[in-house]
Amino acid sequence: MFTRTYHAAHPEMMAGVSNEALRDRHLVSGLFRDGEIVLTYSHGERFVIGGAVPAGKALALPAQDAPASVAGHPLLERRELGVVNIGAGAGLVTVDGEAIPLAKYEALYVPMGSREVTFAGDGARFYLLSVPAHAPFPLRKVTAADTSPFRRGALETSNQRTICQLILPHVCQSAALCLGLTRLDPGSVWNTMPPHVHERRSEIYLYFDLEAEDRVFHYMGQPDDLRHLVMQNEDVVISPPWSVHMGAGTRNYSFIWAMAGENLDYEDMDVIDLCQLR
Numbered sequence: 001m002f003t004r005t006y007h008a009a010h011p012e013m014m015a016g017v018s019n020e021a022l023r024d025r026h027l028v029s030g031l032f033r034d035g036e037i038v039l040t041y042s043h044g045e046r047f048v049i050g051g052a053v054p055a056g057k058a059l060a061l062p063a064q065d066a067p068a069s070v071a072g073h074p075l076l077e078r079r080e081l082g083v084v085n086i087g088a089g090a091g092l093v094t095v096d097g098e099a100i101p102l103a104k105y106e107a108l109y110v111p112m113g114s115r116e117v118t119f120a121g122d123g124a125r126f127y128l129l130s131v132p133a134h135a136p137f138p139l140r141k142v143t144a145a146d147t148s149p150f151r152r153g154a155l156e157t158s159n160q161r162t163i164c165q166l167i168l169p170h171v172c173q174s175a176a177l178c179l180g181l182t183r184l185d186p187g188s189v190w191n192t193m194p195p196h197v198h199e200r201r202s203e204i205y206l207y208f209d210l211e212a213e214d215r216v217f218h219y220m221g222q223p224d225d226l227r228h229l230v231m232q233n234e235d236v237v238i239s240p241p242w243s244v245h246m247g248a249g250t251r252n253y254s255f256i257w258a259m260a261g262e263n264l265d266y267e268d269m270d271v272i273d274l275c276q277l278r
């Protein structure tokens with residue numbers, strides 16, 4: 001049921017890594033295919049990272065297929081799910097009979113224990129992130145208006161942006177998933193500047209709202225030993241706990257950041273001074 005499994009990476013695996021190997025280990029692409037649900041599995045925090053593009057039909061989240069003891073059980077039997085519509089069209093997510101409309105940039109928290117989850121809506125493109133949970137929390141739709149978006153950066157430093165914390169304890173309860181949306185102002189291209197690491201959490205970035213010809217140069221690695229990945233619209237990068245995650249694009253764009261790990265404290269990050277970067 002998973003099109004790819006991504007293994008956890010050790011920092012020493014960055015030494016002499018080829019571009020191909022780096023992309024193979026950390027870059028997730030091809031998640032958004034018309035009429036399909038595509039799911040990938042990362043051993044980092046056991047994230048399921050996926051996309052659902054209904055394109056005129058309803059798509060159902062598949063059941064677990066392994067091991068035999070849980071085959072046929074709901075995927076969310078012991079997991080929670082975050083959904084964000086990144087498409088221009090209105091979407092509809094139905095969770096155990098409750099239908100929730102999701103417009104572009106709107107998110108849904110789906111609790112552990114949910115049995116039937118379906119996705120519909122022409123022009124909707126659902127980004128899916130699921131991690132193991134220990135308890136169910138209420139099903140909840142979250143829009144930017146439910147959050148207190150905050151501004152970071154400045155036009156002078158090409159990193160003026162708005163950060164919306166969509167799934168974090170002060171907005172929406174969850175067991176382990178933290179999720180938000182950052183949108184760069186026109187003329188700004190740098191995200192997450194200055195960068196940081198967080199030893200207690202892995203992070204997944206999805207870049208979108210880019211034109212087909214645009215690219216984001218995503219930097220990763222230990223602060224004193226950086227590498228980069230060239231990323232396109234709707235590409236995802238898996239960032240291990242020891243890695244910085246920051247990027248610059250050929251234009252402004254949006255990205256969804258999702259984390260899971262030991263705590264739900266957004267501020268649990270070690271900010272890197274630019275003079276530490278190599």
Ligand SMILES: O=C(O)C(=O)C[C@H](O)C(=O)CO
Binds near residue numbers: 180192245257
């Ligand atoms: O633009 C930013 O800065 C971010 O959105 C940073 C992410 O929120 C992040 O990396 C959280 O750990």
Ligand SMILES: [Zn+2]
Binds near residue numbers: 196198203245269
């Ligand atoms: Zn981070």
